[in-house]
Amino acid sequence: MMSLTARVADTRARLDAGERHYDVIVVGGGINGAAVAWLACHNGLKTLLLEAEDFSSGTSSRSSKMVHGGLRYLAKGDWRLTREAARARDALMAHHPSLVQPLPFWFMHPPGGHPKPWMMQVALQIYRAFAPGCRPGWLSQHQLQDALPYPLHEIEGASSYFDAISDDCGLITWLLEEAVREGLDLSHYSPVDNLLEKHGRCTGVQAQIDAHSMPITSGCVINCAGAWCDRLTPLPGNQVIRPLRGSHLVLPAWRYPAPAALTFAHPEDGRPVYLYPWLGTSIMGTTDLDHEAPLNQDVAMSREEFDYLWQAMHALDPTAQEEDVLASWSGVRPVVCSASEHSAPSDASREHLIWQEPGLVNLTGGKLTTFLETGQQVLEQAAAMLDAPLREPELPPVPEGHSVGEPIGAATVCWNQLEHAIEHQAIAHLDDLLLRRTRLGLLLGRGVHHHQTRISLLCQQHLGWNEAQCQDEWDRYWRLWERYYSPQPFRCNDD
Secondary structure, eight states: OOOHHHHHHHHHHHHHTTOOEEEEEEEOOSHHHHHHHHHHHHTTOOEEEEOSSSTTOSGGGSSOOEEOOSHHHHHTTOHHHHHHHHHHHHHHHHHOTTTEEEEEEEEEEOTTOSSOHHHHHHHHHHHHHHOGGGOOEEEEHHHHHHHOSSOOTTOOEEEEEEEEEEOHHHHHHHHHHHHHHTTOEEESSOOEEEEEEETTEEEEEEEEETTEEEEEEEEEEEEOOGGGGGGTSOOSTTEEEEEEEEEEEEEETTTSOOSSEEEEEOTTTOOEEEEEEETTEEEEEOOOEEOOSOTTSOOOOOHHHHHHHHHHHHHHOTTOOGGGOOEEEEEEEEEEEETTOOOOGGGSOOOOEEEEETTEEEEEOOOSTTHHHHHHHHHHHHHHHHTOOOOOOOOOOOOOOOOOOOBOTTSSOBHHHHHHHHHHSOOOSHHIIIIIISOHHHHTGGGGGGGHHHHHHHHHHHHOOOHHHHHHHHHHHHHHHHHHTSSSHHHHHHO
């Protein structure tokens, strides 16, 4: 099998040599772009995927990591979306259990809180009709106290059920690697400047490949740029992309254990917030507010968001210490709405939007869980333009796992996994490696400092970097980490 590293180099070489026509060009290397690319290649279409930054570097690497079965959609009366999400979640857990794993949720009920325990139990019984694996139940106050180190004097008990959790970047890497097996060409750090057009039809893209602008033609372009989708073409009608920011704190699991996704009402506004386990850490999240900053800037947690999440953490554990926070992340959800809509962020619909023009199919919005179903809907419209038959959608095969080796510090990532990523997963910069392929920048935070020398040696060995390049990459990495992923990134941004 050709690795991502080798295929990116091969793609750029052939584009530079003048091989510049494809059946399909996919713009965007997030979860939706990766899913569309996999499905297109699996259907025998010659496909090129272009990503402006690193693969999964936008919204798709900064989700809550939860593969929801649709309970929140049920609460809003959206039966169709609940059924679709539940089926997609169950299929992912059954197909790739090492990447998408069941996660218990404990929804805690304070006296007089809403929803009341009986209401939640009724909702879970209805949910079970859509998601048989949700296993609804009840934990008494005594059972919670036995399971948790946190004081729960004002909690009557907890409604329990199961959803799932994953590593969003891991999902994307899996999809891209399997698409490469099927012939996908791809290139990251290759922004698309604009669409090509002839006689009112989109005929390709003008893209930056290795800093050289070149036209690349295709039978159909599929725009999966997420929150940046409208940079290439406007949304139809009176619709706009409403960027909503969600932020999270990463905490050491030994200090703040979370045997389940502990769901409780925020003391300030009653919104549900979570403390949940992820890759050997505990995550506190999430916020949900309009993102006002320009989207050409990266996204970081604000001081107000930190205070909001820390207030929630203190409500659960009054002894919590800010110095324990390992890292943070913030992402922008591309929510589609009317230009005149002014609903609360948490009430905005998470439905995706697909629209087309001659030679062009666009997608924005959507959910991590239903990437296969959404990708198939998009590809059906592209296939109609190309007059190409389509198979039923299916997930890629599951690759063989890597043998367990020496862990890197307190992280769940091993040195052999990191070395594999350096050698095979298209690493252009250290942040590709540490923030997305392995997540060490989130799992260890500043603790990555202790492993710099060994990581540098591996990069020199497999990437050909010299000492000066390594130092430049570490300088770049720590600037990015402090500004966007540190425990309190607003301190850097206030300077």
